[in-house]
Amino acid sequence: MTTLMAALVVGAILFGIGLYGALSQTNLVMIMMGVELMLGAAMVNLVAFWRFLHPEIYAGQMFVLIVMTVMALEMAVGFAIATGRFRAKGSVEMEEAGDLRG
Amino acid sequence: MGRMSITGPLASGAAMLGRESFVPKRRDRVFFEVAPPLLLVSALLAAAVLPLSPGLIVADLATGALFVNAALAYVMVALLMAGWAPNGAYAMVGGFRFLGQLVAYSMLIVMPITAVAMRAESLVTTEVVESQAALPNAIYQPIGFVLFLLAGMAVCFLPPFDLPTAPGELAGGVEAEYTGWRLAVFRLARLVLVVTVAAAVSVFYLGGWLGPVFPPWAWSAAKTLAVAALMLLAGRYVPRLRETHVLEWGWKVGIPLALLNIFVVGVMILVVG
Amino acid sequence: MSASEIFQPFFVGIFGLAAIWFGVVVFRTSSMVRSALALLFSMTAIGAMFLAMEAEFLGVLQIMMMATEMAIMAIFMVMYMMDPGGMEGMDMTHQKYASIFAGILATLGILAVVFLVEWGPVAEAAHPEEQTRMLGIEIMERSMLIFETAGVTILTAMIAATAIAIERRKS
Numbered sequence: 001m002t003t004l005m006a007a008l009v010v011g012a013i014l015f016g017i018g019l020y021g022a023l024s025q026t027n028l029v030m031i032m033m034g035v036e037l038m039l040g041a042a043m044v045n046l047v048a049f050w051r052f053l054h055p056e057i058y059a060g061q062m063f064v065l066i067v068m069t070v071m072a073l074e075m076a077v078g079f080a081i082a083t084g085r086f087r088a089k090g091s092v093e094m095e096e097a098g099d100l101r102g
Numbered sequence: 103m104g105r106m107s108i109t110g111p112l113a114s115g116a117a118m119l120g121r122e123s124f125v126p127k128r129r130d131r132v133f134f135e136v137a138p139p140l141l142l143v144s145a146l147l148a149a150a151v152l153p154l155s156p157g158l159i160v161a162d163l164a165t166g167a168l169f170v171n172a173a174l175a176y177v178m179v180a181l182l183m184a185g186w187a188p189n190g191a192y193a194m195v196g197g198f199r200f201l202g203q204l205v206a207y208s209m210l211i212v213m214p215i216t217a218v219a220m221r222a223e224s225l226v227t228t229e230v231v232e233s234q235a236a237l238p239n240a241i242y243q244p245i246g247f248v249l250f251l252l253a254g255m256a257v258c259f260l261p262p263f264d265l266p267t268a269p270g271e272l273a274g275g276v277e278a279e280y281t282g283w284r285l286a287v288f289r290l291a292r293l294v295l296v297v298t299v300a301a302a303v304s305v306f307y308l309g310g311w312l313g314p315v316f317p318p319w320a321w322s323a324a325k326t327l328a329v330a331a332l333m334l335l336a337g338r339y340v341p342r343l344r345e346t347h348v349l350e351w352g353w354k355v356g357i358p359l360a361l362l363n364i365f366v367v368g369v370m371i372l373v374v375g
Numbered sequence: 376m377s378a379s380e381i382f383q384p385f386f387v388g389i390f391g392l393a394a395i396w397f398g399v400v401v402f403r404t405s406s407m408v409r410s411a412l413a414l415l416f417s418m419t420a421i422g423a424m425f426l427a428m429e430a431e432f433l434g435v436l437q438i439m440m441m442a443t444e445m446a447i448m449a450i451f452m453v454m455y456m457m458d459p460g461g462m463e464g465m466d467m468t469h470q471k472y473a474s475i476f477a478g479i480l481a482t483l484g485i486l487a488v489v490f491l492v493e494w495g496p497v498a499e500a501a502h503p504e505e506q507t508r509m510l511g512i513e514i515m516e517r518s519m520l521i522f523e524t525a526g527v528t529i530l531t532a533m534i535a536a537t538a539i540a541i542e543r544r545k546s
Binding site: 077 | 383384387399421424437448452474485486490495510518533536537
């Protein structure tokens, strides 16, 4: 039980840090790092729930695999967009990306 | 010059320890210090899950074969740190070119391991060795063997894949800014890496400790040394490859071959095994 | 208390603290490459937590994937950030207080749920070898459709990313 609590607390704090990062950063790459931290926190919670509450249901591990896949894909597409934006505008600062032109 | 001596490497290693240690001025301290030990640690971690003989393994993980790949991934991290830290152009270019190699070879390490694990029906390294009792994987899965061997040479950045530390072109590249005892650790780590990858090749493809007459550990040692010698010598006869070519060949030729390998092995297991 | 009951919370806690510390470093340092590599080590610590929680396959997978992904992220940071070395000390944040407030609010909300809910008894987990096999069976039997969809999604994402990033031909 203590281990479950410890893991969930870690997940909560990581999520908070990730949320702070995703909201406060102006650069696309840094925002993505915040999102990665949030997804990591979610995975910690998922594994903790799987291990301590339902270790015989392997759909829990399946869920974690899907979240890992999502992390990788979101990074790939995000960097592709960053590349396109960088070519068009010369920077990936999201403050300047307010309007839909270009 | 030109005479082989047993104490040669030892003497030069000792000399390197004694040499003066220059450090670049505006270096990134953390990365500069951490990169060589990280390289050594990742090589040792990969070696920890490889068995020398049935009982002689440091950590018998249930996912041993996959762990080898995980540990080798940190070679990239270490070289990236080493490239960035000294704040020098040659080192950085070397580090980034290694990234190009990484994108090329990382699939070619994991896919042959997949085919090997398919035959062994397990990721445990000892079971992988035992599954080759009838026939070593080098003969059962020759495509995978060649791909893994080449990818292994790329991981260790041996010639012809040695762009990161190219002596002629990049004035030593990633290694250029390391002197004295740090360079000794770096080179030692690279040698341990070569031996580890050779051991991985022998465990996955040559049947590890299996063999008649001699004790198991002798077979393991012999096979590992043979593969290591092959890896170290093979590059001398081929010109250095640019990372663009490595990427091209790796993805256009290597990945389809690796997929074909998995397919063929799958069919063979279903039909024959 | 058995040995594992003492060691497991300890290791999960230690790796958790490492993950949190590296996570904080990600946003506190001004050097971009240090930021990316701090995230890498945070993810590795999360992978180590998985290993401590006896999810061996997931832990090894996490450690392996994150090393490569974050190294690539470091490269992209150097390409696209204005000050990769962090030598000029710019402050690159906006709406700082709102974000800190949001972060702390989220953490406290989650912690409230963690401590107020009755989680029930803790169960035993299978041996790691068994687990890998059971996970494989789960993928191949019940979750086959999910996995195939994920595969197609990965392919789509690869094609999309390449299409977005490729330079327009001057024709």
